Amino acid sequence: MNLHSLFCPRSIAIVGASDTLFKWGAYIMSNILDGGFTGKVYPVSVSKSIVFGRETYKSVRDIEDKVDLVFITTPARTVMAVLEDCRDSGVTNVVMVTSGFSETGEDGSRMEKEVERFAIENGMYIVGPNTMGIVNTHCSLYATGSIVRPVPGGISIVAQSGNLGNQIMEWAEQEKIGIAKFVGSGNEGVLKVEDYLEYFMDDEDTSVVLMYIEGIDDGKRFMDVASRVTAKKPVIALKAGRTQSGSQAAQSHTGAMSGSHVIFESVMKQTGIVIARTPSELLSLSAAFDSFPVPADNRVGIITLGGGWGVVTADECEERDLSIPPLPDDVMEKLDKRLPPFWSKANPVDLVGQPDIVLFEESIEYMAASDSFDAIITLGMVGSKQFALRAAEAAMNLGNLSKAEYQKFKDNLDQYQMDFLDKIILITEKYGKPILPVSLAKTDYDEMVHQLKGSKYKLVIYGSPEEAVLCLQKMYHYSRYLAKRRN
Amino acid sequence: MNLHSLFCPRSIAIVGASDTLFKWGAYIMSNILDGGFTGKVYPVSVSKSIVFGRETYKSVRDIEDKVDLVFITTPARTVMAVLEDCRDSGVTNVVMVTSGFSETGEDGSRMEKEVERFAIENGMYIVGPNTMGIVNTHCSLYATGSIVRPVPGGISIVAQSGNLGNQIMEWAEQEKIGIAKFVGSGNEGVLKVEDYLEYFMDDEDTSVVLMYIEGIDDGKRFMDVASRVTAKKPVIALKAGRTQSGSQAAQSHTGAMSGSHVIFESVMKQTGIVIARTPSELLSLSAAFDSFPVPADNRVGIITLGGGWGVVTADECEERDLSIPPLPDDVMEKLDKRLPPFWSKANPVDLVGQPDIVLFEESIEYMAASDSFDAIITLGMVGSKQFALRAAEAAMNLGNLSKAEYQKFKDNLDQYQMDFLDKIILITEKYGKPILPVSLAKTDYDEMVHQLKGSKYKLVIYGSPEEAVLCLQKMYHYSRYLAKRRN
Numbered sequence: 001m002n003l004h005s006l007f008c009p010r011s012i013a014i015v016g017a018s019d020t021l022f023k024w025g026a027y028i029m030s031n032i033l034d035g036g037f038t039g040k041v042y043p044v045s046v047s048k049s050i051v052f053g054r055e056t057y058k059s060v061r062d063i064e065d066k067v068d069l070v071f072i073t074t075p076a077r078t079v080m081a082v083l084e085d086c087r088d089s090g091v092t093n094v095v096m097v098t099s100g101f102s103e104t105g106e107d108g109s110r111m112e113k114e115v116e117r118f119a120i121e122n123g124m125y126i127v128g129p130n131t132m133g134i135v136n137t138h139c140s141l142y143a144t145g146s147i148v149r150p151v152p153g154g155i156s157i158v159a160q161s162g163n164l165g166n167q168i169m170e171w172a173e174q175e176k177i178g179i180a181k182f183v184g185s186g187n188e189g190v191l192k193v194e195d196y197l198e199y200f201m202d203d204e205d206t207s208v209v210l211m212y213i214e215g216i217d218d219g220k221r222f223m224d225v226a227s228r229v230t231a232k233k234p235v236i237a238l239k240a241g242r243t244q245s246g247s248q249a250a251q252s253h254t255g256a257m258s259g260s261h262v263i264f265e266s267v268m269k270q271t272g273i274v275i276a277r278t279p280s281e282l283l284s285l286s287a288a289f290d291s292f293p294v295p296a297d298n299r300v301g302i303i304t305l306g307g308g309w310g311v312v313t314a315d316e317c318e319e320r321d322l323s324i325p326p327l328p329d330d331v332m333e334k335l336d337k338r339l340p341p342f343w344s345k346a347n348p349v350d351l352v353g354q355p356d357i358v359l360f361e362e363s364i365e366y367m368a369a370s371d372s373f374d375a376i377i378t379l380g381m382v383g384s385k386q387f388a389l390r391a392a393e394a395a396m397n398l399g400n401l402s403k404a405e406y407q408k409f410k411d412n413l414d415q416y417q418m419d420f421l422d423k424i425i426l427i428t429e430k431y432g433k434p435i436l437p438v439s440l441a442k443t444d445y446d447e448m449v450h451q452l453k454g455s456k457y458k459l460v461i462y463g464s465p466e467e468a469v470l471c472l473q474k475m476y477h478y479s480r481y482l483a484k485r486r487n
Numbered sequence: 488m489n490l491h492s493l494f495c496p497r498s499i500a501i502v503g504a505s506d507t508l509f510k511w512g513a514y515i516m517s518n519i520l521d522g523g524f525t526g527k528v529y530p531v532s533v534s535k536s537i538v539f540g541r542e543t544y545k546s547v548r549d550i551e552d553k554v555d556l557v558f559i560t561t562p563a564r565t566v567m568a569v570l571e572d573c574r575d576s577g578v579t580n581v582v583m584v585t586s587g588f589s590e591t592g593e594d595g596s597r598m599e600k601e602v603e604r605f606a607i608e609n610g611m612y613i614v615g616p617n618t619m620g621i622v623n624t625h626c627s628l629y630a631t632g633s634i635v636r637p638v639p640g641g642i643s644i645v646a647q648s649g650n651l652g653n654q655i656m657e658w659a660e661q662e663k664i665g666i667a668k669f670v671g672s673g674n675e676g677v678l679k680v681e682d683y684l685e686y687f688m689d690d691e692d693t694s695v696v697l698m699y700i701e702g703i704d705d706g707k708r709f710m711d712v713a714s715r716v717t718a719k720k721p722v723i724a725l726k727a728g729r730t731q732s733g734s735q736a737a738q739s740h741t742g743a744m745s746g747s748h749v750i751f752e753s754v755m756k757q758t759g760i761v762i763a764r765t766p767s768e769l770l771s772l773s774a775a776f777d778s779f780p781v782p783a784d785n786r787v788g789i790i791t792l793g794g795g796w797g798v799v800t801a802d803e804c805e806e807r808d809l810s811i812p813p814l815p816d817d818v819m820e821k822l823d824k825r826l827p828p829f830w831s832k833a834n835p836v837d838l839v840g841q842p843d844i845v846l847f848e849e850s851i852e853y854m855a856a857s858d859s860f861d862a863i864i865t866l867g868m869v870g871s872k873q874f875a876l877r878a879a880e881a882a883m884n885l886g887n888l889s890k891a892e893y894q895k896f897k898d899n900l901d902q903y904q905m906d907f908l909d910k911i912i913l914i915t916e917k918y919g920k921p922i923l924p925v926s927l928a929k930t931d932y933d934e935m936v937h938q939l940k941g942s943k944y945k946l947v948i949y950g951s952p953e954e955a956v957l958c959l960q961k962m963y964h965y966s967r968y969l970a971k972r973r974n
Contacts, residue, residue: 019882021879022878026882030885030887031881033881033885034885052885052886053886103829105829146877146878147880147881159795161794161795161796163793163795164793164796164799167927170873214798240795240798243802243805243806244805245801245802245804245805245810246798246805248801249794249797249798249801250798252794252831252832253795253797254794277953278799278803278951279951280953306650306651306654307648307650307739307741308646308651308727308740309648309650309651311701311727311733311737312725312733314733314735314736315727315728315733316765317732318731319729319730323732341591342590342591342592344736344739344740345739346736380650386657387634388509390634391508391513391514391517391518391634394517394521395508398517398521398539398540399540400506400517400539401508440657464765464766465765466764466765
């Protein structure tokens with residue numbers, strides 16, 4: 001199923017276009033225009049002659065140009081006529097934002113069946129109805145009802161709750177996690193979650209697929225597609241409705257007969273889908289898979305600036321299938337030469353509060369180079385500048401440091417931190433092992449994803465050890481799945 | 488044990504005071520001065536005559552005034568002489584920042600024993616050695632090595648990792664969660680975690696106690712104290728070293744023989760301590776207990792602006808001992824009169840994307856008033872303004888809204904949200920039930936804790952449903968513990 005012209009249209013028509021705030025026709029139109037879409041945009045309206053400064057068309061039929069994609073935002077009772085206009089004008093891609101279909105009861109279900117029949121008979125791809133819209137950051141197409149503008153990247157999202165999927169993009173925007181494509185699958189009258197998944201498999205802009213699922217109609221097809229996709233790229237999914245209360249809520253939300261969660265969970269495991277428990281986890285895991293190499297096995301080396309953080313991280317690792325092997329002799333020796341006499345002499349390696357970046361980098365490289373470790377978690381170095389800055393600020397306030405000296409100090413610290421993060425990416429590349437930095441004191445301007453030009457890897461900077469450990473655990477599981485599959 | 492003059496001193500001496508950046512004597516001194524402490528501060532230094540613009544004293548003995556509290560930052564080998572000076576000057580409270588004691592090996596342990604003996608013989612209260620310092624926000628005493636300045640509030644912290652405890656305060660500062668007192672207990676040569684816990688029991692500024700623990704020497708005393716404190720106020724604790732890897736790391740960190748975690752966990756449960764799994768949970772749970780009334784039982788009503796969030800929240804509730812009872816007839820009737828015909832007609836109540844604040848408030852009150860629910864979780868209303876604002880911003884960018892109109896719109900939305908939060912506090916007061924708002928789209932300037940003048944309750948605004956559900960679960964457990972204890 002090739003949805004390329006749906007997600008990468010050169011020309012768009014919006015049926016029901018409006019400039020009255022808080023109408024869907026205005027949300028979609030203003031979002032597309034303001035979002036910087038570079039293709040053509042044709043407003044279609046029977047009541048308004050000008051919308052956002054552009055002359056409208058009375059019908060899709062009136063547009064002289066070829067239209068690759070039509071958004072429909074007019075009421076449910078009007079959509080069949082609009083679809084006929086689309087067919088007659090050779091339009092094959094429709095995003096049906098309109099609600100009032102199967103989610104409202106029997107009448108709506110009948111109308112939705114009609115839409116489905118029409119789409120099949122005429123070879124049309126229809127998103128929705130009752131969809132939040134679509135996004136393709138790589139051609140600046142932001143066409144959702146709620147405006148979100150994440151930066152371009154490798155994560156593609158399909159969500160059976162447009163609202164929830166949109167919110168995940170909003171978090172991604174805040175944290176500068178890169179998104180490729182998004183679709184709120186809505187009622188799935190025509191295109192199903194499996195169709196989008198299959199399309200993302202061969203989409204070159206997509207490196208990771210993120211799914212929010214409440215129910216699947218065709219379990220067999222889902223398994224088949226999922227199993228093919230996971231061989232090529234990671235798929236992270238949250239299946240909601242896993243409890244009785246949740247399943248009842250899902251039924252009343254999307255009408256999803258969520259079936260047995262136990263069965264679905266086993267399907268996800270068999271097909272190598274990475275399972276998330278919460279929407280935040282969905283994004284966090286997707287960002288990890290989009291950034292780090294996966295570890296070959298589960299042996300973790302921990303390096304920390306504060307002993308307590310090492311203890312907490314070791315607990316989290318052991319509770320999440322990861323092991324904390326002892327320090328091998330050669331690493332012990334190398335560290336012993338560099339550290340104060342009373343250092344931990346064990347994994348976790350406690351650098352005893354010495355925020356010395358070179359020492360930190362060296363220690364990380366000693367561990368990454370060792371055959372004893374498959375992954376490294378490092379705590380406290382990133383973010384430690386925050387405390388140094390505060391001390392300098394106090395000295396400045398008390399008259400012991402000039403404003404210029406403070407600024408220079410701050411610039412240096414910022415630069416050290418950037419250099420440190422670059423260095424970590426280089427070590428990651430050199431040894432092909434994930435190195436996860438945990439920053440315990442983030443400033444507003446600190447980035448959550450660090451990139452180094454020319455590198456295929458990125459760094460996600462975690463705000464807590466538990467988040468880093470969860471991501472590492474799931475990467476390990478996926479790596480184990482791929483290894484089994486190869487054998 | 489009355490530690491009042493230790494935490495609320497009128498005069499402080501700092502032995503080893505310095506103005507050389509990155510020395511402990513400079514950290515502590517500059518933090519105290521810059522933090523706005525209103526009592527007297529005497530720098531003591533043998534090498535410097537002026538520190539931060541103040542004349543120094545050669546010894547504590549030379550200070551004419553009565554000194555309530557002495558910080559020691561000079562090397563380990565000097566501390567006994569300083570302690571003697573303290574005793575001779577009638578000082579009974581010491582914060583021993585100096586490291587190089589039991590954490591470094593046998594020699595250090597011997598010196599620490601000597602300190603302990605001296606303290607007992609002379610009736611001195613000593614924090615540490617090897618402590619991060621103390622904080623008392625209510626008298627603007629910020630005396631930790633790493634500078635953090637949380638706002639005054641009800642949470643008091645004792646941490647066996649000063650670094651970790653300090654970091655929790657840093658998060659609290661960022662999120663404007665109020666802190667009362669903090670102590671990094673360090674090596675606990677003299678004062679133990681139980682002593683601080685006991686002191687916090689009767690401290691009027693403390694409404695919730697937060698503890699990070701790696702090991703307890705006197706289990707019996709700990710049980711006795713904890714059990715008395717939990718009857719008066721909630722105690723939230725993280726016991727680190729719960730796995731083999733974690734326990735080994737703890738031993739190398741604080742030398743804590745963490746013993747069997749199973750036994751300790753059962754001690755915590757028996758004494759009604761609320762158990763946190765991670766440092767972030769520690770703060771989150773403490774803020775919840777400091778803000779909401781605890782629920783009488785476990786029946787939760789959910790109100791959401793997006794169906795998917797209702798499903799996810801219902802799953803979380805059921806997996807965390809909370810129940811989602813059906814809507815009783817009277818609430819169903821009231822809501823049915825107000826909502827569009829295709830609303831969920833069930834708990835979770837899905838307001839079907841209508842961000843109508845009055846409707847939202849009314850729906851919350853219908854549910855809070857019902858005997859069927861002990862707590863309410865509401866999702867999506869707080870934060871929804873974010874999306875309205877973005878739509879208005881796009882319209883402004885496209886020339887369909889003036890800057891003044893946009894600003895007015897924004898001011899109104901901000902005001903609506905504040906009014907909404909005030910109203911939720913009033914409903915909380917009226918029915919004595921916790922109402923937990925989840926905001927899915929926070930702006931930088933949005934507060935995470937909302938207060939209403941004159942109310943004994945506050946609102947924590949959660950960034951995810953799972954965090955709200957976790958807090959509600961633990962509040963329910965504590966409430967059940969108190970009920971059992973009363974019977």
